[in-house]
Amino acid sequence: MTALTPEAVEALFTRSDDSFLFARWGRPIAPVLFGVEDSTISVFKGALEALCVLTGHNLAELDPEFGVNLMVFFIRDWSELKETPNLDRLIPDLGPLVARLEAADANQYRLFRFDANGAIQACFAFIRVDAEVAAVPAETLALNQMVQALLLWSDRAFTDSSPLALVEDRAVLRPDIADLMRAAYDPAIPAMSQDPSTALRLAARLGRGQ
Structure with missing residues (x-):
């Protein structure tokens, strides 16, 4: 190509x-996944590790400011986000966001935070496991999601x-x-x-x- x-x-x-x-990203990435089995977590972390090798970026166990700075949530329904403890502290206007995602019948969404220089300092990725997502092999889903979390691509x-x-x-x-x-x-x-x-x-x- x-x-x-x-x-x-x-x-x-x-x-x-x-x-x-x-x-x-302007800092090492400290990831965590919610809502999936350990085997899927390993697949996602493997994809992220491969991309960090490719780009020369670093992974970390913990971020000194956030603890973890790449959070990936797997859910069945967008309404689950409103029930997640303390998520409204991390994501402003969580209620209206959930309403927009439900109205759009979306199955994924990413929210980035940036440091004073504009570099990525945190990413929150949400994946609603609908029939389309469930049909995708874990390795494919993991690589696709980690690619889109590693840079601020156009929407x-x-x-x-x-x-x-x-x-x-x-x-x-x-x-x-x-x-x-x-x-x-x-x-x-x-x-x-x-x-x-x-x-x-x-x-x-x-x-x-x-």
Whole structure:
């Protein structure tokens, strides 16, 4: 697969309101999963570890400020979020958010928090296990979710095409997306940028390998 063009890179970080916003994690990731069996937790942590090896980013047992900073919740119904103890302290306007997700019949949602420099400092990912999600193999679901948690992609980045590809019936990260994720964690790239020219800088690093 050929490298992404600068225009394609820019589109992956251009939001529905046409604003460009790129951000990566600015601290080690300390993950925790709720609502799944230990075997699924291992699959998700394995996917996250692989992506951290790819990007050169670090994992941690604990975050000094939050304890854990990547929380993944598996639920059967969005109303369960309102029953989760203390979640309303972490997520502002939890009630209206749940109402919007129910109205949209959504099966996933991610909320990011950022530090003073605009880098990602926390991510809350919610996955409603409907029939569509239940039909997806755990390895595929894990890789897809961790890819989308590792960068602040556009809200429409993967609406038409997945970041994954099938190789011999096994889901793997698309080579062009892997290359872009590696470039996104290059220390020469700012941890946060609202300047579309950042897409040119990212594109210039594609195909270099490691």
